[in-house]
Amino acid sequence: MPDHSSRSLQTLTVATTGASGSLFLKQFLLAVEREPRIGAVNFVASDSALRVMAEELGLKGRAHLATQLLAPEIKKPSRKIQLQANADIGANIASGSYPVDAMVVIPCSVGTLARIAHGDASHLIERAADVCLKEQRRLVLCVRETPLNKIHIRNMYRAADAGATIFPLIPAFYYRPASLEQMAQEFASRVLAHIGLPQSHAYRWKG
Numbered sequence: 053m054p055d056h057s058s059r060s061l062q063t064l065t066v067a068t069t070g071a072s073g074s075l076f077l078k079q080f081l082l083a084v085e086r087e088p089r090i091g092a093v094n095f096v097a098s099d100s101a102l103r104v105m106a107e108e109l110g111l112k113g114r115a116h117l118a119t120q121l122l123a124p125e126i127k128k129p130s131r132k133i134q135l136q137a138n139a140d141i142g143a144n145i146a147s148g149s150y151p152v153d154a155m156v157v158i159p160c161s162v163g164t165l166a167r168i169a170h171g172d173a174s175h176l177i178e179r180a181a182d183v184c185l186k187e188q189r190r191l192v193l194c195v196r197e198t199p200l201n202k203i204h205i206r207n208m209y210r211a212a213d214a215g216a217t218i219f220p221l222i223p224a225f226y227y228r229p230a231s232l233e234q235m236a237q238e239f240a241s242r243v244l245a246h247i248g249l250p251q252s253h254a255y256r257w258k259g
């Protein structure tokens with residue numbers, strides 16, 4: 053069961069992969085950057101994520117990736133978000149000895165889901181996720197694909213069975229979002245609440 057009590061996170065890992073939904077990553081990173089209860093963020097992007105972000109957000113390559121994603125809302129380079137190379141399996145988050153409070157993969161492709169579900173830890177994203185599972189730390193997979201085949205569904209089951217939260221990239225509609233940005237912001241708030249950081253400005257159903 054998720055712990056909804058408010059607390060601080062020393063370190064958060066944010067990974068992004070080649071599934072559609074770069075806008076959700078952007079709004080999540082903005083929320084993380086602005087969240088004073090989060091200390092440091094290790095950020096990893098797969099090569100396919102860069103391809104999709106170029107398509108969906110017009111981003112230009114890996115250089116200053118976090119700064120590109122935070123612009124134009126935040127103009128200065130982030131001091132909190134550190135980009136890690138997906139090929140660097142010697143990065144801090146590749147080891148269980150490095151303290152990580154939670155990891156969020158947003159969006160999570162079914163390819164990355166499959167590798168995590170099968171313990172294929174050949175890149176940093178999958179290795180960091182594997183470490184979270186073995187250390188019983190929170191791992192949130194914002195899986196995005198439609199329709200889903202039985203392989204995807206089995207892999208979601210396998211990952212959930214190993215301790216991950218499957219948090220599909222499916223927004224809510226009952227608060228009548230006025231824009232795509234608002235939809236992605238509310239989704240980011242739900243993910244943050246799930247890892248113990250409820251957002252005071254988030255929509256709350258009153259019944």
Ligand SMILES: Cc1cc2nc3c(=O)[nH]c(=O)nc-3n(C[C@H](O)[C@H](O)[C@H](O)COP(=O)(O)O)c2cc1C
Nearest residue numbers: 069070071072098100101107161162163164196197
């Ligand atoms: C524009 C675009 C959109 C894509 N959307 C999805 C998607 O929604 N879900 C998915 O699982 N893969 C999607 N893919 C395919 C993945 O990028 C591809 O399977 C890739 O190998 C995943 O690599 P990664 O898991 O290392 O990031 C998309 C690819 C492109 C170019």
